[in-house]
Amino acid sequence: MEFIWVLCAFICGLSMRIINMPPLIGFLIAGFFLNYLGVEPSASLGTLANVGITLMLFCIGLKLHVRDLLKPEVWVSALSHKVLWSLVVASCTLFLVALNLPYFSDLDFTTALVIAFALSFSSTVCVMKLFEDAGEMKTRHGQIALGVLVMQDIVAVVFLVFATGKIPTLWAILLFGLLFLKPFLANLLTRVGHGEMLPLAGLFFAFGGYELFYLVGVKGDLGALIMGILLASHSKASELNKALMNFKDIFLIGFFLSIGFTALPTLNMLGISVILSVFLIFKFCLFFLIFTRLRLRGRTAFLTALSMSNYSEFGLIVTALSVDNGWLSKEWLVILALSVSISFVVTSLLYKNAHKLYLQHKTKIKHYESTDCLDEDNLAQPKGIRILVIGLGRVGRGAFEVLHQTLNQQVAGMDADKIRIQKMTNNGDNVFFGDGEDADFWEKMDTSNIELVLLALPTIEDSSSVTLQLRKSGYTGKIAAIARYQDERNELLSSGIDNVFNFYTEAGTGFAEESLQLIGLSNAVDKKPSSVYR
Incomplete structure (x- = not known):
């Protein structure tokens, strides 16, 4: 990592910390500021960002249990939200086309649906960072949000297969054999001890899973996640997660910086990004209504929906593929990068006061609760x-x-x-x-x-x-x-x-x-x- 990146990230992150704001907001600002100064991002920045995301997904897997994904409040909410959001936002986008706003004139329903789909994902990086900073990873709302994010990652893998035409090789079937290797992996983790070999083992498992899945034509990040899930029940899973925490946080700074290097915006692009950010209100409301209809308590539904009310870095991947395929103009990549950045800032500021917001509006929120909440919430x-x-x-x-x-x-x-x-x-x-x-x-x-x-x-x-x-x-x-x-x-x-x-x-x-x-x-x-x- 070049010193100029470290310097700007440190100054901007510290500035946010001094005014009691999340440092990640400062890292986003640092990325755009470096871009404005004309600093060229090197390939190493992308490598740092990818390493951070891989380690983060592995750590998520260490805290996740497969049975949590099978709960209706997880998979039903994830899939129903994605479908309803995509249809409604695509329709609203066509309304903006009718208003003849800049960059909308060339859109039709198909391309509007692509944009809506790109915005339907919530950011795994942003949400998990919020929960880790608040110490809420293991809470009820933290686990539900985690499950929904994993379901979204599964949808992302399916989309990449169809969008890129890269079908996994026949060797991908052998990945199911990892289930039989679980005792061996657990024994390996037991034998590494508690010293410097422990974080090294974490890097080995995370990147080993990534490379294994990548070699057979499957998204490598999914391999890191699966490898973490296989080790989640191990007695040292929590210790391993703590050993990797500082590594992960440092590398993720590269991810936040890289968003700012996407492109420099114009005022028109910034205006369109602000308009798209208004849809975050609908994203929150839709998540909240779905969660409460699935019989979650009002507080759980509120906190989960609030944490998920952002746009994802995966939306940039969807947009980049769409630009490469000629479906969207390259300006949309800049617009969505700005929208993702704005959503990170909005979610970070709101979730910082999430519990106070719930107390202020508790009566209204509980009005939407089902009369018979889930047994797990009793x-x-x-x-x-x-x-x-x-x-x-x-x-x-x-x-x-x-x-x-x-x-x-x-x-x-x-x-x-x-x-x-x-x-x-x-x-x-x-x-x-x-x-x-x-x-x-x-x-x-x-x-x-x-x-x-x-x-x-x-x-x-x-x-x-x-x-x-x-x-x-x-x-x-x-x-x-x-x-x-x-x-x-x-x-x-x-x-x-x-x-x-x-x-x-x-x-x-x-x-x-x-x-x-x-x-x-x-x-x-x-x-x-x-x-x-x-």
Whole structure:
């Protein structure tokens, strides 16, 4: 990556971060700014973008289970939205043709349908980045959005086959044999350990899957996704995902920069892009109505639809193929690149305040709920608990197990990851599924007997949001949370949290105390509370 790219990406990303906006908006701006300056993109930028997308799809696969794709709220919503959207937007495009707007005069219903189809996809890169930053990948709405995006990728593969005429070779049938290799791949992942071999193994699986599918004429990115799915049930899947996270994020910067290098727009192109961006309102409404008709709760439907209300980088691929085939003029590639960029900005800004927006319009949103929601959305809650641990990752689960040894069933754990909850339930643990940022959940839950809530969540934004929901629901007990850095302390305390625990510092203290017991000096350590993080 050339230094000028790094410099512009850093300055623009940092600028957005300072004003509390998602850095990806800055990366998009950096791409257009570099293009305006006349900087020529080299082939390495495209390589970086492709590597980022491949790693991202592999990481998505690590968090996905095939049975989730078979749920009606996933495949029915994905396919029905694509059909309805394409027909309605194509018809609206013909209306714009009748108005004789620039670049529309040469369109007919077929080419209008191609444009509508290109805009029907939602961006996997944008949506997953939003969920990762918000720590919502394993939530109900996060998993549904993930499933819909995968279904859209499957449709994309089918489209590429017909549009390019490249039919997979007969050898593609052998790809089904990967199912029989699953035990071997799992054993391979087990043997790599936890050091530098772990991220290297992730790169091997991701790019190996890509190349394998590409060699037999199938979209290589789908191979990375499938390889991730095959390893999703492995005990080290989460650790592998974390090991690849920084690699993926760095490479994806190349993707956001590359959008800006597509072409320089004119004012007319920018105006058409703004008009197409207005259709995002319809995209949200259509997703929301379909989700609620499929009996999803209003909040789940709202958050999922909001995250999916953007245009996809795949739309640029569809448009580029259409330009090569002579269906569309090359100006449409620039117009759609601008539309994709605008949609990223809009979604990033809106989803940043998604939970606040839901609270403001909760009554109207719940009006569209079905009277009989899906069984999976009926939340079961234990009774008679004194301590609740929210977030059952490594830190949260450790706290839960220690407390459970003393208080038994008076301690309960809660997590938004259903797979994790199912595994712990099978082990006899007193845990249940729940999303701490769900205002409806806390309204229905009786917290009068809970004396202490421990928040072991991935981000301080999550902890602050859950604390707000708890206090609004009438909870009057104590709340403790974890932090990694000292500058997070004031923000957590100001949100109403009673105690902030630095698990890096305190883990060292605990390690020293337990080790001293080996030589009979268990009382030698000063056990006064740390004043820095309390």
